[in-house]
Amino acid sequence: MTNTHVDYQLSQLDQLEAESIHIFREVAAEFEKPVLMFSGGKDSIVMLRLAEKAFFPSKLPFPLLQVDTGLDFDEVLSTRDSWVERLGARMIVATIDEAIAAGHVVDDGKTSRNRMQIGTLLGAIEEHGFTAAFGGGRRDEEKARAKERVYSHRDDFGQWDPKMQRPELWSLYNGRIHAGEHMRIFPLSNWTELDIWHYIHREQIEIPSIYFAHEREVIERDGMLLSLGPEIQPKGNEQVEKKMVRFRTVGDRTQTGCVESRATDTAAIIDEIAIARVTERGATRGDDRFSEAAMEDRKKEGYF
């Protein structure tokens, strides 16, 4: 048993945790068929941890859904498997290749795998009849996210209409939807990147090893460091270099860059982030760099 609180104050991290747990329980109570969109990245792992706390000692009252791009890092997949096994969670994997075969998405050779995730995801949500899908989006990530609700309504086509958002007051969430529609739920809305790292540090949460500094063969391209691999080979006079790097986000291998770093544990990462001068998406996500409004467009179509 733990000690009495003398001042009855909760730290901001405890307040965020309490709010997120509240959201998880509210969704589990009010929605018929929720699902947690799991990418294997740090944000979705923090979501899993919060869900674990919300329903303990019960198992999660919803399955996990992962969109497999076929280009995921091995380290991410092995961390995923270890979490799924420990929690005894049910895992649904929707692959882009299956979605292409089913005609949900078209591979025209120009569209990135990231963009093809949208059709794959919406196909899986419709096929399983999910009515609520938890996502790890945070409002501090990007302009289009700053106006996102915790409960974000999606129409029959899975689209987000920023002008049709419902007002969200107090902690009273409105989960009403019509048949065929679904709600995206963002329990981490009020967390910042730094909060996520503080929480991973405090809770000793297992995350993929590529988040920590390690030696890797990389190529510098368009100002990003990309990891050498089957899809990424030097072009023209690009040089392959061995560097100490870590990933700040984990998307697909062809789109996600890494940053030079010496941070080999969570405390060192927190120090590094606290003085980082480039946003995590701007630094390392090729998919967000094409246009200033890239995220806004993808969200409207039904992105995570």
Next chain:
Amino acid sequence: MASTPQTSDSHTMAQGGMDLLRFATAGSVDDGKSTLIGRLLLDSKSIFEDQLEAVESTSVSKGYDYTDLALLTDGLRSEREQGITIDVAYRYFATPTRKFIIADTPGHIQYTRNMVTGASTADLGLVLVDARQGLTEQSRRHAVLLSLLRVPHLVLAINKMDLVDWSEEVYEKIHREFTTFATKLNIPDLEVIPISALQGDNVVNRSENTPWYSGPTLMHHLEHVHVASDRDLVDTRFPVQYVIRPKSDAYHDFRGYAGQVAGGVLKKGDEVVVLPSGMPSKIAKVELFDQEVAEAFPPMSVTVHLEDDVDVSRGDMIARPKNAPKPSQDIDAMICWMTNEPLKPRQKLAIKHTTRTGRAMVKDIQYRLDVNSLHRDQDTKELGLNEIGRVQLRTTVPLLCDPYSKNRTTGSFILIDEATGVTVGAGMINSGS
């Protein structure tokens, strides 16, 4: 406490343990609100290089003489194309002592709906006025809404002081005018600060231009305003959100009532009553994840175990036998109406109050409140979009409610259109019977 953060030598590690201030900003583009928020973000070093570079290059391409900080909080492309701000945007920054969440609401179109939304979770409201204009109808309206939403702390920032030659007289005049107006409102704590958002005076750094001003800078006030005592730690209110029954061999008899504490303190051995049934019991233990905790208080999300095998489900409330809300089906409330189709007597809606959902019928619209003059229009027959009025409701299920002035969680509700599923109203309870 199970969740006490680990300590570290690094100063940046302190962030996990610091506290949180949520504040709502109100004011129009002309008052310099976006510039002020940009300034707070920039001076607290919450702006990243790539964001600042984008804003600098846009400023240059638009032919500005200086970097337009307002562009930092610029919203969606669809808004820029139409030159409007759609609704509440949330911004984040932190200083070594506090993390801040700003609910940034536009001052013009849909102002009431957006301000009410932003203010509903705010500890502090920041109202901006242009020193040259003084108090406007809009700034009075913002103060009225913040007061109605019971935002406990208010800051009146008198901006563009550089354009009135840092005149103490101008500051004093606006200060006096506002204080006189505020006597009609419920504003427990007021701070009036002369600033220049554009130049940064008295925002983070104390200005040399205002030697006559001895109060805090805006940032200092935001960092130090005392919000912990705004919560109710006396009247125990625990709305049951979810019943945890693992039905596994390891936890065969486990039956926990999960929820977020809305008021008071819950601890082992407390005599409690479950509402609306009125069944008495005792708290057997309080847990947070896999740890037993000595006490639970707002806003902790915990799991409560009772000694007796009483029937408890979602929507019920755990309170104390001699301090419990009376289950009420006749509700007297202030309602902010948020949709085009007006609210009318006999209208039926879905109502969500804490974790309880039912239906409500409008019995009477007593008056419409003019948020500019505070005049009560008693001849009104309906409430239009962005209007606020006093309304009597009859509900199908009893609400376990308190006056909003006593508890912002158990005193609030939302109204939902049953056909469209859209949130159409926000309610603040005066009383229930």
